[in-house]
Amino acid sequence: MQGTETRAAEVGGQGTAGDFFALLKPRVMSLVIFTALVGLIAAPGGIHPWMGFVALLAIAVGAGAAGALNMWYDADIDALMKRTAKRPVPSGAVLPGEALGFGLTLAIGSVLVLGLLVNLAAGALLAFTIFFYIVIYTMWLKRLTPQNIVIGGAAGAFPPMVGWVSVTGSIDLGSIALFLIIFMWTPPHFWALALWKKINADYSNAGVPMLPVVAGSDETRRQILIYTLILAPVTLLPSLTGTTGWLYTLATVALDLVFIHHAVRVFRVRDGAEGEQACKKLFFFSTLWLFLIFALVLVERALGIPSFPAVLG
Amino acid sequence: MNGQMTNAPFSKEDMARRKKRALVMALALGGMVLLFFITTIVRLGGGVIERGM
Numbered sequence: 533m534q535g536t537e538t539r540a541a542e543v544g545g546q547g548t549a550g551d552f553f554a555l556l557k558p559r560v561m562s563l564v565i566f567t568a569l570v571g572l573i574a575a576p577g578g579i580h581p582w583m584g585f586v587a588l589l590a591i592a593v594g595a596g597a598a599g600a601l602n603m604w605y606d607a608d609i610d611a612l613m614k615r616t617a618k619r620p621v622p623s624g625a626v627l628p629g630e631a632l633g634f635g636l637t638l639a640i641g642s643v644l645v646l647g648l649l650v651n652l653a654a655g656a657l658l659a660f661t662i663f664f665y666i667v668i669y670t671m672w673l674k675r676l677t678p679q680n681i682v683i684g685g686a687a688g689a690f691p692p693m694v695g696w697v698s699v700t701g702s703i704d705l706g707s708i709a710l711f712l713i714i715f716m717w718t719p720p721h722f723w724a725l726a727l728w729k730k731i732n733a734d735y736s737n738a739g740v741p742m743l744p745v746v747a748g749s750d751e752t753r754r755q756i757l758i759y760t761l762i763l764a765p766v767t768l769l770p771s772l773t774g775t776t777g778w779l780y781t782l783a784t785v786a787l788d789l790v791f792i793h794h795a796v797r798v799f800r801v802r803d804g805a806e807g808e809q810a811c812k813k814l815f816f817f818s819t820l821w822l823f824l825i826f827a828l829v830l831v832e833r834a835l836g837i838p839s840f841p842a843v844l845g
Numbered sequence: 846m847n848g849q850m851t852n853a854p855f856s857k858e859d860m861a862r863r864k865k866r867a868l869v870m871a872l873a874l875g876g877m878v879l880l881f882f883i884t885t886i887v888r889l890g891g892g893v894i895e896r897g898m
Contacts, residue, residue: 549869582887649884
């Protein structure tokens, strides 16, 4: 058997279809599909349902490609962290070259499909999103700055904008508002997880300068509160740009107040089980919060609630 | 390993995995052909026959 094992290891082909699917980061992909759908529905005008499906498919595959390329590049640090050691590349199921080829093929394919079948601006923005996530975030800033989560948040904030541009062909203020919501939401969400799960040691071992590792938990709690206080007014931007109406506005104000309450708890209660509990609650609430904020846009469209007249843009 | 490729055949398990991957790739390619075909029809819209050449 020695010979066959060696051959398979040399030429690849040991990974199952499931291993390659795991390279796409399916959980991240599902969030991308949801937020891109909201961008697609929220955009003024309309799109043929089939073209909307094609746009969502291309955006989802593009996000998966970015995930695969991220796992290819980060295999060295993934192998050092408990949370990521079992990923297909560090575990040896998929060879680095296979992950690179898979990611590049899907990246080029998704950009071409979106650009040629939907519109060129959307294709170009998807290409930029993948470039930003892989080159700017993964290769450059993730291992360089403790604000890496903020940069990564920007990459994660592009999908609703790509969905929007798939309909309109241009980047409008309404799409920037959706971008800013995810951009400002990511740091408090992820830092709450980092404080709760105590994954700092993992990142420290891997040499990734996460904010809690570099600046300590007190500074991280302060930054969580600052980002949350900026996030609250940002969530009202869709109402000022004529994207949403009264239901979104009222519900968002209520959700923002709960978010701020949890962030203040994290800032104030720092020690022991209670401090840990505060971080855990903020993390789970922030996940639900983002889902509800974006779902509200869909609900308003489904109920035919008119948007406010645009004050901005 | 000695840096040299061996000529030993793949094991049954490896072959099964490769076959499944090939099948998934074939399905993906077929899906893409269908995607382009349907999109072409959708973009053409109605009244294709009446259009001038």
